[in-house]
Each structure stands twice: as C-alpha cells, then as structure tokens.
Amino acid sequence: MSTKYLGLRQLTLFFVALSFFTRLPIPSWVTVDAEKLNKSSRYFGVVGLLIGVITGAIFWLAQLILPASVAVLLAMVVGVLLTGGFHEDGLADTADGFGGGWSVADKLKIMKDSRLGSYGALAIGLALLLKWQLLVELALFSPMAAVTGLVVANTLSRVLASSLIFSEQYVRDDDSAKSKPLAEQQSLNDLFILLASGLFVLLWLNGVVAFSLFIILWCVRFLLANFFRRQIGGYTGDTLGAAQQISELVCYLVILAVGLS
Template sequence: MSRKHHWHRQSDLFFVALGFFTRIPMPSWVEVDGDKLNQASRYFGLVGLCIGLCCAFVFWLSQLWLPAGVAVLLAMIAGVLLTGGFHEDGLADTADGFGGGWCVADKLSIMKDSRLGTYGALALVLALLLKWQLLVELALYAPMVAVWALVLGHCLSRVLAASIIFTETYVRDDDSSKSRPLAQTQGIDELLILLATGLLLLLCLNGVVAFALLIALWLIRCLLVALFRRQIGGYTGDTLGAAQQLAELGCYLVLLAMGNAL
C-alpha cells in the first residue's frame, strides 16, 4: 500500500467515525463499508477530542460575556447538537433496560424501545444536572480549567467506551442496534491507536492529575464491564453510550477533586 493510499484510507476512517458519532456529514467521496466501520473505532477518541474542543470553545467564548452557569449550559447544548444526543439516549435506554427488565431478553427489548421510561428519565436528568454542576464548580477555579475539563471529558470518555468493544461480547443479534456495524471486531491496531489518543492528551497534564484520571477511568471501566456482564452478558450500542456518559462524569469528578493540583 502506497503512503498516499494509506493516508487516504486513514482520513476515510476518521470521517466514518466522525459521521457515525456526530451530526457532521461525511464528505461525499468517503465510501463506507463494514470493514471501515470496524476499523473506524480507532478514531473514536479523536472524534471526542474534536467535540470537546468545540464545546470548550463555546464555553470560553460565552463566559467572556455571560455567567459561568450559562456558559456551561451553552457548551452542553453545543455537545448535544453536535452528537444528536447519541450517548445521552444510550444512557437513558440502558437505565430503562437494566431497571425495568427481569431477564436478558426483557432488558434488551426495553433498551430497543424508543419510548423513555421512568428509570431512563431519572438517569438522564440526574446525569445532566450533575454534569452542569461539576463544570460550573470547575469554572470557578478558572475558565481554562473548565475548558480543559470539557476537552478531557469528551475525549477520554469515548476512549473508554470504545475500548469495551475490544474485550466484550456484542449481545444483540438483530440489526436494530445503533452499534451493530461496530460490533463485529476491533483489532489490536484499532485499540492501540484509540488508547494512544487518550494517553497523548494525558501527557499534557500535571503528572498527579493524569495518574488520578488514568486510575479512575480504569476503575470505572472495570465496574461498567462487570455491570454489563451481569445484566446482559456483554454490551450493546446503548451501553456504550451509557459508558461514555458515566466516564465523562467520572473525569469531571476527578478533576474537581484534584482542583488544587490543576
């Protein structure tokens, strides 16, 4: 494979990942197939970095004229508009399925249902409120702390969520799930590039903060994997969305706890 063809394929994979996880349209010259969808998982962290940068820019610009709480809310709205609430939907569906189903089949059926239940509504509202409060508290340290938090939270949480594809089993056999094209395989190349994205970002931080984030995210991943295995025996697209949202909140919690070290 020539170098030109290699970089052309890598750009295709990035745009496939960007188109899958955001409302940003892919260029017309990008051809999508099952193989590219599998390999595109290597760039999920990079997509998260792009989303985080956009949200951080909205926050930074807004806080120049508006109170921190309003600026944080605008940044959150920007993130939802960019992704179409993709991950928030996964969190709500996962909460409904795990909370309302008695067996695996019931849980998967409930998660596939487009209607929002009590468990999903509670999870979504509480997660959004907690996210807003954590970011406002971080902004009180300094606006740039919240800027960094948004970038880190969006990138690292997607690295964690996508890494679950590598080790866990996809448990839905039909084509109704949002993650079905990504559930076939994730090779070691995809995993290494995915992890490298997060590690490179962590290298930009204070060593103590970076280490705390690394340990916290590893623990969050272990807990989520154990929960998913116990509840449904693996993962679905909805549980990946839930993992992203919970990992993002975990990042903000760690950063707030480590505030004096930032």
Template sequence: MEQQSSSEGAKNQSDETDYQAPKSGSTLKKQLNLLLIALSFFTRIPVPSWVEFDSEKLNQASRYFGVIGLLVGSLSAAVFWASQFVLPNGVAVILAMITGVLITGGFHEDGLADTADGFGGGWKVADKLRIMKDSRIGTYGTLALVLCLLLKWQLLVEIALYSPINAVIAIVVAHGLSRVLAGSIIFSGQYVTEDDGSKSKPLAQHQHINDLLILCLSGFVVLACLNGVIAFGLLLLLVLLRQVLIWGGNRQIGGYTGDTLGAAQQIAELVCYGAILVIGLH
C-alpha cells in the same frame, strides 16, 4: 529491436512506479476514510460522499473514537470560553452542553437513558434488550438522564469557579478520555443484540489490537498534556471504571450494546469532571 526493448523496459518501469506510488497516498486516504466514518457515526457533521462504509471499516474506525471526542469537546469548550466573557458561568456551561448535544444528536445521552430503562425495568436478558431498543423513554431512563445532566452542569460550574480555563481543559479532556474508555470496551466485551431489528445504528462489534492501541494512544496524548497527579488519578479511575462497566454489562446482558457504550461514555465523562474538581489541574 533494442530501441523497442528499451522503450518497453521504460514503460514497464513507469507502470511499476505508477503502481507503487499511490501506496502512501492510499494509506493516508484509508485512515482519513476511517476517521470520517467515526465522525459520521458519532456526530451530525456531514462527511464527503466518497467515504466508503462497511462493517469491517466501522470496526477499524473505532481507533478514532477518542479523536472524535476531542473534536466534540473542543467545540463545546470553545462555546463555553466565548460565552463566559458575557454570561454567567452557569449559562456558559449550559451552552457548552447544548453544543455537545447538537453536534452528536444526543447519541450518548440516548444510550444512557435506554440502558437505565433496560437494566432497571427488565428481569431477563431478552426483556432488557427489548426495552433498550424501544424508542420510548421510561422512568429509569428519565431519572438517569436528568440526574446525569444536572450533575454534569454542577461539576463544570464548580470547576469554572476556580478558573474558566480549567473548565475548558476539563471539557476537552473528559470528552476525549470518556470516548476512549467506551471504545476500548469493544475489545474486551461481547457484542449482544436481541435481533437484527434493533433501532440502534450499526456498531463496531470487533476491535483488532492495533485499533485498540491507536485508540489508547489518543488517550495517553491527552493525559500527557496534564500534570502528573491529575493524569495518574484519571488513568487509575478510568481503568477501574472500565472494569466495573464491563462487569456490569456482562452481568446484566452478557456483554455490551451501542446503548451501554453510550452509557459508559456519559458515566466516564462525569468521573473525569469529578476527578478534575477534586484533584485540581494545578
């Protein structure tokens, strides 16, 4: 009996150990799952079939939007750095921009065009939302997209004239910080949609304070790698821009949509390039 009791005790202890051991592993797997959800949502990069998707996980995945931005920026910057050795800076910048569009599928650029069409062509909120979910692009969207891409190209070419490495840093920084800004709007804004038939993919509609803090942490890590002047300048500009974008979204449609977040990312990316060009990275 004592032997049996001892054996059962050992078994129970073993079972307890088996139950507790996966906790750290399961936490890491959960975070990896959230990271891959963010990756699949914002890029065309394939993810493993075991990744679990649902609306709550998508909300939590917003914490890694900045990390995905850094990945996209790093790949785009790598293309620029490699191509500028054999091609003019202007061509190298275009190749870097094409790389970013191919990786994301033009996800944010589409949001910018739809937002411009909706805000420019609609009078009532319902009209704006209806126009924004239309797959066709209008005059306002075309102008916004063309001018945004031209300005992005020109700013990066000017930065590269000072130093190609400055352009590399600018691409990575702007992609990362712009997605942090866009993702943080989810915490403060109200998600709005005309109906369930929207052409947009499902979007994170709520953000817990922990998700916001992790998201902002990725942005602060980027800023910490820059010198104090440019870091402070970028932080100040992006905080002000965030408030303006939230105010604009509330005024136009009463909150945000996936399209307005895409527009926010594109605008924030331009602001980052402009600030880096004016303030400099030295």
C-alpha cells in the same frame, strides 16, 4: 501500498468515525460499511477530542460576556447538537432496560424501545444536572479548568467506552434488523491507536491528575464491564453510550477533586 493510499484510508476511517458519533457533515466520497465502521473505532477518541475542543471553545467565548453557569449550559447544548444526544440516548435506554427488565431478553427488548421510561428520564436528568454543576464549579475556579475538563473528559470517556469493544462480547438479539449501527470488532492495532489518543490528552495534565484519571478510569472500566456482563452478558451500543456518559462525569469529578485541591 503507497503512503498516499494509507493516508487516504486513515482519513476515510476518521470521517466514518465522525459520521458515527456526530451530526457533522462528511465528504460525499466517504462510504460507510461494516468493515470501515469496525476499523473506525480507532478514531473514536479523536472524535471525542474534536467535540471537546468545539464545546470548550463555545464555553470560552460565551464566558467572556455571560455568567459562567450560562456559558456552561451553552457548551452542553452545543455538545448535544453535535452528537444528536447519541450517548445520552444510550444512557437512558440502558437505565430503562436494566431497571425494568428481569431476563436478558426483556432488558434488550426494553433497551430497543424508542419510548423513554422513568428510569431513563431519571438517568438523563441527573446526569445532565451533575455535568452542569461539575463544569460550573470548574469554571468558577478557572475558565481554563472548564475548557481542559471538556477536552479531556470528552476524549477519555470515548476511549474508555470504545475500548470495551475489544475485550467484551457484543450481545445480539433476534430482532437485529432494528439495531443501531455499531462497531462490533476491534483489533489490537485499533486499540493501540485508540489508547494513544487518550494518552495524548493525559499529557496535557500534571502528573498527579493524569495518574489519578488513569487509575480511576481503569477501575471504572473494570466495574462497568463486569456490570454489563452480569446484566446482559456483554455490551450493546446503548451500554457503550452509558459507559461514555458515566466516565465523562467521573473525569469531571476527578479533575475537580484532584486537580483543584
């Protein structure tokens, strides 16, 4: 198999991952199918890195002429526009399902309901408020600290969420026709490439912050995996979105608490 073919194959998988996680356009020659979607999970962290770089650049440029709090809000708006609120929607659906359902079937049914419930509204509202506050605090310490936080958190949170595909069971329901497209399998090779993207951003940081993020995110992953297992027996696309949002907030908290102390 030629190097050119392998390079084109990997580029195709990256574009599939990009189309899955963002609203950014991809080349017309890229076709998406279940096999490519599964293998593209190796690049979910790279997509997070791209989102972090874009939102970080928006913040940096905005804070040159606007207050830090406004610049942070603009960066958050751009982030939502880039992803279409993909992960926020997963957080809201997970909160509604886990908060309002008693049985596994009830929880899955509620999670697939397009209507926003009180648990979901509270989850989104509090998550966005906390994200804004944490980024403002980072920005007030140093604009570059906020940029670093955006890049690191957007990458590591997607690495953590995507890694659950490898170890956890995908939960199906009877009405699978209405389910969102989702990577349901992950090979060991896919996992190694995914983890490499996380390692890449950790190398940007000093040793204490990097080590703290690694240990704390590992604990967060363990807790989330067990929580999802107890609630529904595994994961769905919505719970992966919730995992991304939660771990992104944890990243900001760790950087603020450890990196700036």
